Amino acid sequence: MNSLTTQQRVQILGYLVEGMSLRAASRLSGCSINTITKLLVDTGKACQQFHDENVHSLNTTRVEADEIWSFVYAKDSHVDEITNTSIDKDKAGDIWTWTAIDADSKLIVSYYVGDRSGVSATEFITDLKGRLNNRIQLTTDGLKAYVDAVLSTFGRKNIDFAQISKSYGSDNPRGDKRTERRYSPAPLTKTEIKSIAGFPDTRYISTSYIERQNLTMRMHMRRFTRLTNAFSKKLENHCYAIALHFVYYNFCKIHKTLRVTPAMQAGLMKDVMTLEDIVNLAKIEAPKKRGEYKKNK
Template identity: 45%
Template structure:
């Protein structure tokens, strides 16, 4: 072992409190530990405790609930979430591409960061990372694989980015695509998917709210009208039930997306990390009750159920 400072020979100098061998330079007297892997980069959190924290977050617990249960400070939990989210985002980008699919459903789920859009002050109205936040997601109907997602506003630019991601995630074979009635999909699908899809929309018809009624959720759906946009989709398969069931799983598994709580996201980056972790976990770690395997296994991307540690590379 040579010194990192002066390249002189070193001798053993006891052990670090975490068990690593320490060395001391004979020339400059500097001390250092042996080279070792850092599974959590610069975080000193033990791997088993880090995995436990992530599992609790994925089971619907809030950050402060996890803090109370594990004794780990909330700032450490959020740093871990950010790190895991970055790794899961890379994993989804590398593994989910050019997937051959037959039937895809896409939808959006509403949430908000820091405060609701209607509660923003005048000087906050131009701040994009405060207020309403929409997550676009696409799921393969048969394998339940999350193919693509995008976090943004419910507008044309965000819709375009989402459909572009879906185009990269799916192969060149033709497949059926069903979305809700959001008008921005029509243009985006025409530009980025074109003749690759048989495209249909399921347009929901909402009932009028009762007089004096105040709601924190959408109005009652009284009808759903299928509308063929392009190609020749199978009318019997024009459906968004599976992706809407995924929306329910999100609200059950992510505390920051549960309605009528104060567990909502206070920072846009944390919400992005939480979504990346959730979708990667859903694809590779969580057995689907109908499939009896994970969506990634059903799609043929892997042959075993991943652990949370394997998912985030620790």
């Protein structure tokens, strides 16, 4: 087995962070799907560690949080129909990625992959708190799980917390029978703001930035694209792809409104990281020569 050069690794990661699937990257690079997958796994693990070690002690004041849906191998309603014995049904089904963004620097402060339960909410909010230096104003959607998670983690006196609930009308208000209407966004009919703790400034109660980040995730990770067969087949690889995306977004991608990366705006980095820097995060093992495995065994 021949090892990929740094240039090849940079090229393949470039495909992945710009929204290509593993197989598309395999076709364009001429490398096998197994090679592409291994590169994702190695780099994803390194990115998880890099985020934990570098995104902390933040002087953030305004945070928006949300959760975005996807699924692994099959949607919840079809998990029982899985016949492939190699698939762990406990790791299949709907999966939610919880994300928190700094409204000023646009930095992804924290993310968590799990279900949409109170347990996941608490894990997510606990991780968020551990990365902050000071009091924040937090805005989330109307999910009830946030309330218990935030109050039990921060307490009522240590955070300014508000929720914004949005109600949507029928996606077919005129009775249009065309099937493509099903894929159009439903019209927003009502917005309700509720103060939960502290004294949140009503001017900054919004989830616009984090909802825009949801679009960025769907555009830059093929496995989040709906109505395709590019969905994740393994939970672990799903998490590695997310870790790669957020390191690329935070440290490499120039934000158009800021004209620097979110990490630079937040004071975490002085320069823009490159894909080669991300490649160098992963420890690359030299490929074993033919017969070396039997000799060592």
